[in-house]
Every structure is written in C-alpha cells, then in structure tokens.
Amino acid sequence: MGRPSTFVRLSRCNLACIWCDTAYTWRFEGDNRPHRDGLSFERKANQIVLGEEDVAERIAALPPDRLVVTGGEPLLQGAALARMIGALDASRPGMHIEIETNGTVAPHPALDHRVHQYNVSPKLAHSGNPADLALIPERLAAWAAEARAWFKFVIASPEDVEEVRALQQAHAIPGSRIFLMPEGRSSDVIRARSAWLAEICGELGYRFTDRLHIHLWGDTRGT
Ligand SMILES: Nc1nc2[nH]cc(C(=O)O)c2c(=O)[nH]1
Numbered sequence: 001m002g003r004p005s006t007f008v009r010l011s012r013c014n015l016a017c018i019w020c021d022t023a024y025t026w027r028f029e030g031d032n033r034p035h036r037d038g039l040s041f042e043r044k045a046n047q048i049v050l051g052e053e054d055v056a057e058r059i060a061a062l063p064p065d066r067l068v069v070t071g072g073e074p075l076l077q078g079a080a081l082a083r084m085i086g087a088l089d090a091s092r093p094g095m096h097i098e099i100e101t102n103g104t105v106a107p108h109p110a111l112d113h114r115v116h117q118y119n120v121s122p123k124l125a126h127s128g129n130p131a132d133l134a135l136i137p138e139r140l141a142a143w144a145a146e147a148r149a150w151f152k153f154v155i156a157s158p159e160d161v162e163e164v165r166a167l168q169q170a171h172a173i174p175g176s177r178i179f180l181m182p183e184g185r186s187s188d189v190i191r192a193r194s195a196w197l198a199e200i201c202g203e204l205g206y207r208f209t210d211r212l213h214i215h216l217w218g219d220t221r222g223t
C-alpha cells in the first residue's frame with residue numbers, strides 16, 4: 001500500500017460479488033447476476049480491446065516500476081497476459097509484477113514464472129457467490145502452498161472471520177500470509193469496520209489492511 005504502481009484492469013469475471021466495486025468490468029447488459037447497485041453497464045462504453053504490444057507500450061511509458069494486474073478476474077486471460085508481460089520485459093526489464101485474483105483459476109504456466117506476487121482474494125458467503133464456484137478446494141490448497149501468494153479476505157461482519165478461520169484450517173493457509181480488509185465503498189463505513197477488524201487481527205495474528213484508495217479518492221474509477 002502506498003507504493004506508486006501502474007494498474008491494468010481487465011474486463012470480465014467468473015464470479016459476481018454482491019458488493020463488487022468494479023461491476024463495470026463484468027455486469028454488462030443481459031448479465032442479471034445479483035448486485036447490490038442493480039446497475040447494468042453498456043459493454044461498448046466499459047470494455048476496450050487492446051493488443052498485447054499496445055498494453056506493454058502504455059505501461060512502459062509510465063514511471064512506476066511496479067505493475068498490478070487486476071479486474072474482473074485477470075487469470076481468465078492468462079496466456080495473453082504472459083505475452084503482454086513478455087513484450088514489457090523487452091522494453092522495460094525488471095518490472096515487479098503482481099496479479100490480483102479471486103483464487104478460482106490456475107495461472108497459465110507461461111504467465112506463472114513471470115509473476116512476483118499473487119494477491120489472492122477468495123470470496124466468502126456474504127459475497128453472494130455459490131461456494132462451489134467461489135471456493136475450489138484444490139485451488140485454495142495450491143495457493144496456500146505458493147509462497148508468492150498473499151491472501152486477502154473482505155470482511156463485512158465479525159462472523160465472516162469464523163469462515164476465514166475454517167478455510168485457513170481446511171487448506172493449511174499460513175496465518176502470516178492472511179490479510180483482512182473491511183468491506184466498504186466509503187471512508188465512513190471502512191473506518192467504522194476497521195475499529196473492530198483491527199482488534200480481531202491483533203487477537204488472531206492476521207494482518208489488517210485498509211483501503212487507502214477510497215480514503216484518498218473515494219469510490220471513483222481510474223483509482
Ligand atoms: N464494497 C466493497 N468493499 C470491498 N472491500 C475490499 C474490496 C476488494 O476489492 O477487495 C471491496 C469491494 O470490491 N467492494
């Protein structure tokens with residue numbers, strides 16, 4: 001948090017979280033999966049198609065030496081991402097590459113060896129996703145065994161933490177690689193939840209993480 005980074009936000013998601021703050025990446029016309037806002041987004045206005053070389057050039061032209069690929073679910077486009085990062089490596093070697101993922105998709109092998117860090121955010125029951133789509137046991141076990149993977153769970157109420165503890169036990173996730181983050185799209189909600197969530201993290205030995213971008217810029221796009 002706080003490190004200048006270039007973000008690439010990829011369209012489409014295989015999950016549909018009720019509180020998703022980037023529903024414009026997936027809830028296009030005709031997609032009626034439930035979402036708290038009930039908004040539907042015009043695909044043409046919210047999805048642009050760029051070639052891999054073009055994306056690499058745009059990243060190379062920006063100052064940060066850290067790239068965060070997010071979404072949507074970026075691992076749905078793993079092979080294309082591998083080619084994009086290959087092109088980027090030719091023009092800007094040494095970039096630190098992070099991938100954010102909901103943890104349901106295995107990274108494409110051609111992509112995997114280029115990644116320095118995975119930010120894995122499995123979705124709990126309060127996301128509204130069916131557990132058989134959101135929590136895939138062999139995937140969770142694979143991320144738990146992957147030293148580059150850091151887990152981040154979105155928490156709306158103290159009861160959600162019980163679910164984290166059960167997943168941690170069931171899949172042998174090291175507690176030292178677990179972050180808890182409040183659910184919320186405004187500073188007020190995040191601050192109110194941070195008060196009890198930070199205490200719980202202290203008690204259980206998890207890391208707490210804030211949502212700095214919301215405090216700085218609010219729930220806006222491009223941030
Ligand atoms: N409402 C809302 N709260 C959140 N807290 C963490 C989120 C995330 O993107 O991980 C998130 C999100 O996407 N939406």
Ligand code: SF4
Nearest residue numbers: 013016017020072102
């Ligand atoms: S997995 Fe992420 S991008 Fe997909 S719906 Fe959930 S919060 Fe949104």
Ligand SMILES: [Mg+2]
Nearest residue numbers: 020021022071
């Ligand atoms: Mg998000």
